[in-house]
Each structure stands twice: as C-alpha cells, then as structure tokens.
Amino acid sequence: MSVRLDVLFGAHEVTPQDVSGRVVAVIDVLRASTTIAAALHAGARAVIPFASTEEAATRARGMDRDAVLLGGERKMLPIPGFDFGNSPAEYTPKSVGGKTLLFTTTNGTAALVATQGARDVVVASFANFTAAGALLRAALRGGNPVTLLCAGRDGHFSLEDAVCAGRLAKHLVQRNAKVQLGDATLACQLLAKKFEHSLARVFEQSEHGRALVEAGFARDLEICATLDAFPVVPVYHDRQVTKLGPDLVR
Amino acid sequence: MSVRLDVLFGAHEVTPQDVSGRVVAVIDVLRASTTIAAALHAGARAVIPFASTEEAATRARGMDRDAVLLGGERKMLPIPGFDFGNSPAEYTPKSVGGKTLLFTTTNGTAALVATQGARDVVVASFANFTAAGALLRAALRGGNPVTLLCAGRDGHFSLEDAVCAGRLAKHLVQRNAKVQLGDATLACQLLAKKFEHSLARVFEQSEHGRALVEAGFARDLEICATLDAFPVVPVYHDRQVTKLGPDLVR
Numbered sequence: 001m002s003v004r005l006d007v008l009f010g011a012h013e014v015t016p017q018d019v020s021g022r023v024v025a026v027i028d029v030l031r032a033s034t035t036i037a038a039a040l041h042a043g044a045r046a047v048i049p050f051a052s053t054e055e056a057a058t059r060a061r062g063m064d065r066d067a068v069l070l071g072g073e074r075k076m077l078p079i080p081g082f083d084f085g086n087s088p089a090e091y092t093p094k095s096v097g098g099k100t101l102l103f104t105t106t107n108g109t110a111a112l113v114a115t116q117g118a119r120d121v122v123v124a125s126f127a128n129f130t131a132a133g134a135l136l137r138a139a140l141r142g143g144n145p146v147t148l149l150c151a152g153r154d155g156h157f158s159l160e161d162a163v164c165a166g167r168l169a170k171h172l173v174q175r176n177a178k179v180q181l182g183d184a185t186l187a188c189q190l191l192a193k194k195f196e197h198s199l200a201r202v203f204e205q206s207e208h209g210r211a212l213v214e215a216g217f218a219r220d221l222e223i224c225a226t227l228d229a230f231p232v233v234p235v236y237h238d239r240q241v242t243k244l245g246p247d248l249v250r
Numbered sequence: 251m252s253v254r255l256d257v258l259f260g261a262h263e264v265t266p267q268d269v270s271g272r273v274v275a276v277i278d279v280l281r282a283s284t285t286i287a288a289a290l291h292a293g294a295r296a297v298i299p300f301a302s303t304e305e306a307a308t309r310a311r312g313m314d315r316d317a318v319l320l321g322g323e324r325k326m327l328p329i330p331g332f333d334f335g336n337s338p339a340e341y342t343p344k345s346v347g348g349k350t351l352l353f354t355t356t357n358g359t360a361a362l363v364a365t366q367g368a369r370d371v372v373v374a375s376f377a378n379f380t381a382a383g384a385l386l387r388a389a390l391r392g393g394n395p396v397t398l399l400c401a402g403r404d405g406h407f408s409l410e411d412a413v414c415a416g417r418l419a420k421h422l423v424q425r426n427a428k429v430q431l432g433d434a435t436l437a438c439q440l441l442a443k444k445f446e447h448s449l450a451r452v453f454e455q456s457e458h459g460r461a462l463v464e465a466g467f468a469r470d471l472e473i474c475a476t477l478d479a480f481p482v483v484p485v486y487h488d489r490q491v492t493k494l495g496p497d498l499v500r
Binding site: 006007008009010012013015153155156157158159162182183184186187190191194205206207208 | 256257258259260262263265403405406407408409412432433434436437440441444455456457458
C-alpha cells in the first residue's frame with residue numbers, strides 16, 4: 001500500500017480531500033511558522049490564531065489581561081496597540097513565558113484555518129524542521145497521507161515555503177519507497193536541492209525575503225534560516241496551537 | 251521602468267490584478283493548449299471553449315452542423331457523441347479544415363475563462379513555443395506586464411505546465427534586464443533548467459503524463475513534447491480562440 005505526500009501552494013488551493021483525514025503541516029517560513037515555534041519554545045502556553053486584528057483585540061478584552069498577549073503583523077509591520085510584532089526574537093521566556101498569545105498574520109492564519117477536517121496539524125518551518133519532521137515521518141510510516149500546506153503570500157506561491165516543503169519531503173521519504181509524490185512535491189524537492197547548502201540564499205531570491213530586508217527585518221531572516229533554532233512540535237487543535245511534548249500532551 | 255513577469259499555477263489562483271490589463275498566456279500542455287494549436291494549424295476557423303459538455307452540445311444544435319465540430323475530454327477520454335477527443339493527432343486539415351470547433355476540457359477551459367479582463371490572451375504549449383513566445387516577448391518589450399497562467403490539474407500544480415512556463419520565462423527575459431520576476435517565475439525557471447534537454451522526461455515524471463500513458467495516449471505525449479510542431483499564435487478574444495496571422499488578423 002502506498003501513501004501520498006502532497007504539497008499545496010496556498011490556502012486557496014485546499015479542497016476537502018487535500019486535508020480530510022490527513023496529517024497536515026502548515027508552512028509559513030516568513031514568518032508566522034517560525035514565530036509560533038519561537039513563542040512556544042519560549043514557554044508561551046498557547047498561540048491562538050485570528051483572521052482579523054479586531055477579532056484578536058476583542059477576544060483579549062474578554063480575557064484576563066495578565067494572561068494574554070497580542071501579537072502579529074499587517075503588511076509586515078507590528079499592529080498598533082498590540083504587544084508584539086511578527087519577529088521571532090521578540091518572543092522570549094521573559095516576554096511570553098506562561099502567557100497565551102492571540103496572534104494574527106496575513107497568510108499564516110488563513111492556512112491554519114484551511115486545515116479544517118485534518119487528522120492532525122503541525123506548524124513547520126526551518127526553525128523547527130527536525131521536530132516537525134519527526135511527527136510527519138511517523139504519520140507516513142503509519143500509512144497516513146500527508147499534505148504540506150505552504151501559506152504562500154497573498155494567495156500566491158512563495159519560494160521559501162516551497163523550499164521548506166521540498167526539504168521536508170526529502171527528509172520524509174528517505175528509505176520509504178511506499179511514498180507516492182504529487183507533482184508539486186517533486187517540484188519542491190528539486191527546488192530544495194538547489195538551495196540545500198544555503199537557506200539564506202532562498203531569502204535573497206524570494207520577494208518576501210527582499211521586502212523584509214527593505215522593511216528593516218534582516219535580523220528576522222537570520223533566525224528564520226536557522227535550522228532547528230526552536231526544536232518544538234507545535235500542533236493546531238481546537239483552534240489553538242500548543243506544544244506537543246512531555247509538558248503539554250494533548 | 252521595470253515590467254513584471256509572473257506565473258500562476260491554476261485558475262483558482264487568479265485575482266483581478268493578476269490579469270487585468272496584462273498579456274496572459276494560458277498553458278495546458280497536456281493537452282488542451284497543444285490540441286488547440288494543432289486544430290488551428292490544421293486550418294480550423296476558430297476554437298470556442300465551453301465549461302460543460304452540455305453547453306457545447308447545445309450550442310452545436312443551434313449552428314449549421316456542417317460548419318461545426320465537437321471536441322474535448324472528460325477524465326482524459328473522448329466524450330460520447332462528440333466528433334473528437336483531446337488528442338492533437340485527430341485534428342488534421344481533412345478533419346477540421348475550415349470548421350469551427352466547440353471544445354471542452356477539464357482544466358484548459360477554466361484557465362481561459364479566468365483571463366477575463368486581460369489585455370491579450372495567447373494559448374501556449376511546447377508545440378507552439380516560439381510563436382507564442384514571440385507575442386509575449388513583444389508585449390514585455392513594449393512594457394506590458396505578462397502573466398503565464400498554468401492550467402494545472404484539477405485545481406492543483408502540474409509539473410509539465412510549470413516547466414513550459416519556466417522555459418517561456420527564460421526565453422522572454424533573455425537580454426531584457428528590466429523584467430521583474432515573481433517567486434513562481436523563478437521557481438519555474440529552475441524547474442525548466444532541470445528538463446532543458448528532454449521534454450519527454452517531464453511527462454515521465456508528471457502524474458498527468460503517467461496517467462495518459464496508462465490510458466493509452468502515449469502517442470499524444472510525443473506530440474506534446476515536440477517543440478514548435480504547430481507554429482501558430484492562438485489568441486483568445488470574444489470567447490473564441492483564433493489564429494493570429496496574415497489570414498486571420500483580428
């Protein structure tokens with residue numbers, strides 16, 4: 001019995017059969033996936049994604065203000081009145097330890113919401129590559145089809161998410177001949193091979209990477225290109241992302 | 251002044267700003283783009299795309315039956331009651347010369363319809379690569395942004411369309427430093443380089459290519475991989491595709 005491994009390039013591409021009963025990885029390398037991994041690694045209790053800044057702010061007002069923080073971006077920039085932007089370095093044990101983060105970003109949130117009906121959802125990036133990969137590899141080994149859902153940018157393909165998906169795919173199919181690859185998976189593997197030895201070069205070539213440098217976020221790119229900087233397995237379940245592991249088993 | 255060259259991976263990805271005022275190439279290598287080029291090269295007067303088999307059949311009943319022919323596919327196979335399937339070899343001067351073809355295919359039609367608002371629309375494939383490329387290159391030189399719209403397969407990425415888009419992109423930007431490439435364009439160029447010396451290998455690796463071989467259409471793949479087999483410029487205008495050229499200037 002073969003098992004499928006597919007890649008999608010944006011939430012707009014998702015049909016029910018792409019996620020239903022599958023294990024799905026949401027990949028938004030620049031920067032939501034990386035920042036979520038950073039926040040959970042720093043000890044945030046949970047990250048709750050919201051589609052709009054208004055929804056996040058409204059929910060915050062209904063909660064104990066000492067226990068929640070607001071984070072995210074619009075057009076790459078911090079949102080007025082929010083505690084944090086979308087830079088992973090802002091999320092430290094001191095700033096988010098024990099807190100619940102209400103989080104809204106342009107592309108990452110849409111991708112998380114699009115996974116409805118999935119068996120399991122993990123948030124993946126270069127910064128938690130091996131940890132997220134372990135969960136996905138176990139899923140494939142167990143015969144569960146896997147979908148790598150790139151968040152993309154404004155409904156379009158983004159190079160860095162595709163390269164991360166391709167690198168994950170290569171990592172997952174090693175010594176597993178039963179995996180059946182979709183065209184997009186194959187294409188991403190070819191792209192990942194091109195950037196195998198320098199993740200920083202992906203950002204130099206991607207439009208989002210260049211836009212972030214222009215907006216003054218070059219330091220974020222260094223973190224987003226650091227393999228296994230935040231070795232956590234963030235799982236999305238019941239509309240929140242929590243860390244899978246000994247201290248927070250679902 | 252720079253001018254953009256973008257690639258989209260399916261009709262589902264199209265937003266108004268992706269096509270509005272742009273010159274758009276619709277790429278459905280397997281097989282609609284190739285078959286349309288074949289039909290026009292064989293002397294068909296026009297190809298009129300339809301979303302459904304019913305619409306095409308209904309329209310045929312309202313027309314002079316000697317002047318029109320029905321063609322297309324569903325799940326790769328000829329449609330019962332239609333004159334032709336979606337194999338380019340079926341479309342010969344004898345079979346379609348002077349006729350209007352009412353045509354419906356799974357992915358190609360949706361891509362053509364999604365170009366609404368474009369300045370000009372050309373149908374592109376390996377089989378009319380240089381001819382379609384000449385129109386697109388002139389557009390870019392004239393400062394018109396260009397979108398290469400891959401039809402994809404059932405709303406998903408298809409390898410052969412992406413490779414054709416990448417090869418076209420490389421052809422278009424030669425000696426034109428003013429072209430600004432989107433992430434998808436860059437990715438397609440990298441993929442095209444991989445298959446530069448053997449288009450047949452693209453089909454061996456693509457899911458659609460393998461499915462067509464299994465369904466008995468291996469001969470079609472040879473034609474679809476033949477560069478400039480049908481050197482025509484098919485333009486889509488007023489809901490029909492006609493051949494641009496001395497005998498049929500719009």
